[in-house]
Amino acid sequence: MYNQKDTSAIQCNFHQDSYTAMNEIKQKINHGKSVCIKAKYAEELSDKVTYLMDCPQYDDQKEDCSYCRMITDFHKQTAELIIKARCLSP
Secondary structure, three states, X not given: OOOHHHHHHOOOHHHHHHHHHHHHHHHHHHHOOOHHHHHHHHHHHHHHHXXXXXXXXXXXXXXXXXXXXXXXXXXXXXXXXXXXXXXXXX
């Protein structure tokens, strides 16, 4: 199974370009000073995740696609959790 360090092993330009953009957004989330700022970046992350989940090259028979989808789903859940946290913030 892949771990976060192994995502470069996925042989797909679509994945690599999107994953690089998602990592940049995650850095912004991590450095956000408030839940509202983090949620704003989480919405950006959610947009990138949606873009990657709609990959025109997706093939459920390819191992790379399966791992990409699994990683992307994890990012989707993370973004949704941060966005929901905004609603709990005073």
